[in-house]
Amino acid sequence: MENILFIRLRLLGDIIFTIPALEIYKKHFPQNKIYYVVEDKFREVAELIPNVYQVISIPREMSIKQLFQFRAQMKALAIDAVVDFHSGPKSALLTRISGAKTRIGYITPNRNWAYNYLSPRTFGDAPTHSTFNQAKLLEPLGVTIPGTGIPPYPPIAINEDKVSNVVKETMDENRDNKTVVIHVGAGNEFRDWGIENFSALIQQLLADKVTLFLVGNSEEEKKKGAALATQKLSQGESCVYDLTGRLTIADMLFLISRADVYFGVDSGPLHLATLTHTPLVTLYGPNIPAISGPWRKKDVTIIQLPLNCRPCSQRKCIYDTIRCMKNIKTDEVHEAIIQYLK
Secondary structure (H helix, E strand, O other), rough: OOOOEEOOOHHHHHHHHHHHHHHHHHHHHHOOEEEEEHHHHHHHOOOOOOOOOOEEOOOOOEEEHHHHHHHHHHHHOOOEEEOOOOOHHHHHHHHHOOOOOOOEEEOOOOOHHHHHHHEEEOOOOOOOHHHHHHOOOOOOHHHOOOOOOOOOOOOOOHHHHHHOHHHHHHHHOOOOEEEEEEEEOOOOOHHOOOOOHHHHHHHHHHHOOOOEEOOOOOHHHHHHHHOOOOOOOOOOOEEEEEEEOOOOHHHHHHHHOOOOEEEEEEEEHHHHHHHOOOOOEEEOOOOHHHHOOOOOOOEEEEOOOOOOOOOOOOOOOOOOOOHHHHOHHHHHHHHHHHHHOO
């Protein structure tokens, strides 16, 4: 086997979770070329992954013509095997039409036809982390995955040529200040801490003379960033920079890597932050860290409430109030952040 294709179309955090599996694969097959398929929106993060020979990006919606073009491209590359980390409807179709003799994916209702090697998504009664589940997909290739054998993330190089001057200048201006990057987003309403809680936390951190950088790219995050950045203490000007909607992946990594602390809820930017050495404070509500927690041990504080309804489908809250998130106290979050600023 010489050429292998890995597929993980989205999302940000899920793509990052595949990095350990690729590290394991490359250790076993150092001579083989790794191709990686993502949707166009996530090309930049896929290009961060070490050992990938070529990133192949595709549109979110593909026409029949584009599917035939993809098949022809796979044939030209002489792809021998496909590992589908996603196992969604589109990735299953891409796997099947690739023409590869070895096609590996998860056991999934209505999509098992795409693969000739299948793997479960869970192992035993205890929850298993996504990095472990994805590494187990390598076993049909002859790679044995022990329960404790998943490596940490490798060092990720930041190409500073791709970092905007605005971000560089902003960090340079605040090099003598204590700085915290705050991701104001949530991904969905079930992971939303609430703008009132973010506002209260910002007031506490401003009182500690901390400089804050607000990040996020969605329309909702941009609205929150604009509202929160107007805050200031009565005795002085605000030290809150609203960078929502303005950052590339390179910008975000650079910003986080030079900050004193990163804070955010369980979401893609959190997992991007795990690629740095910056201390992390994060909130987990409907999800549980045993499955999707930061794949890093040092300088990580996870705040979560002990509720029996977790993990949750994130379709309907049995309490209606989404108490797993909204009941997390700002004082507890503030204390967790401050411990890294002393």
